[in-house]
Amino acid sequence: MAFSRVFPLAVLALPLLLSACIFGSGSGDKRPAPTRPRGSPPITLNRPTPRETQQCFTDLSRAGVRFSAMPDRDYGGGCIVEGAVQLIDIGVPVGGIKGMRCPLARAFTGWVQYAVAPAARQILGSDLVRVDTFGTYVCRAIVGSPQASTKLSEHGRANAVDVSGFVLKDGRRITILKDWQNPDPAIHKFLETIHGSACRRFATVLSPNYNYVHRDHFHLDMGRGPFCA
Incomplete structure (x- = not known):
């Protein structure tokens, strides 16, 4: 996914390339716009940057986050x-991330900075040096649910991130797959603490408690909710 130039700590409130809808043919047509087929060449969309998006950019900059704003795109499907x-x-x-919607980025950075990093230091006695993920954007339906074949995943909107593990300064690597059932009380408390914090920051949080599909990661998204499992 292409992106524009890097934002410094002081946000640059410049208009970005944002989306426009494809409307029906009649002036009074209220039917939904047709969906472009999945796999269609991406097209860049154009409209003014919403105020809430500009505010989100400002929030990230105030938090000391360096980021690049991305053009809005329709990828089909x-x-x-x-x-x-x-x-x-x-x-x-953070490994594995592509672009993500700004509100998700804001929640994710807050979670890492104010929940995961302090919990690693206080509970595990070592600084957090890396977060591993399985990524953010992928155009697909939900998996592992009765709606799997029909409902678009929040990943298809770059509105979800799958977190798989954490690397500590002392060399330990804590992963959801191997450590969710770890009998070590400190590791159990660490994962329980950051899971609970995620449930307060994201609209939906899915862990290995939810189903087998999520045995190796936390799914975090800013779609409908609240839902925590």
Whole structure:
């Protein structure tokens, strides 16, 4: 996913390339706009930057986050990404992320900075040096649910991130797959603490408690909610 130039700590409130809808043919036509087929070449969308998106950019900058604003794109199949950013520096390296919608980026950086990092230091006795993910954007339906074949995943809007593990300064790597049932009380408390914090920051949080599909990651999104499992 292409992105524009890097924002410094002081946000630059410049208009971005944002989306426009494809309307029906008649002037009074209220039917939904047709969906471009999945796999269609992406098209850049154009309209003024919403005020809430500008505020989100400002919030990230005030938090000391370096990021790049991305042009809005329609990738076909209902997968439209609007108001997205590419995180460049949130204070801790993050592996696997592409662009994500700004409100998700704001919640994610807050979670890492004010929940995961302090919990690693206080509970595990070592600083957090890396967060590993399985990524953010992918144009697909929900998996592992009765709606799997029909309902678009929040990943198709770059509105979800799947977190798989954490690397500590002392060399330990805590992963959801191998450590969710770890008998070590400190590791159990760490994962329980950050899971609980995620449930207060994101609209939907899915862990291995939810189903087998989520055995190896936390799914965090800013779609409908609240829902925590």
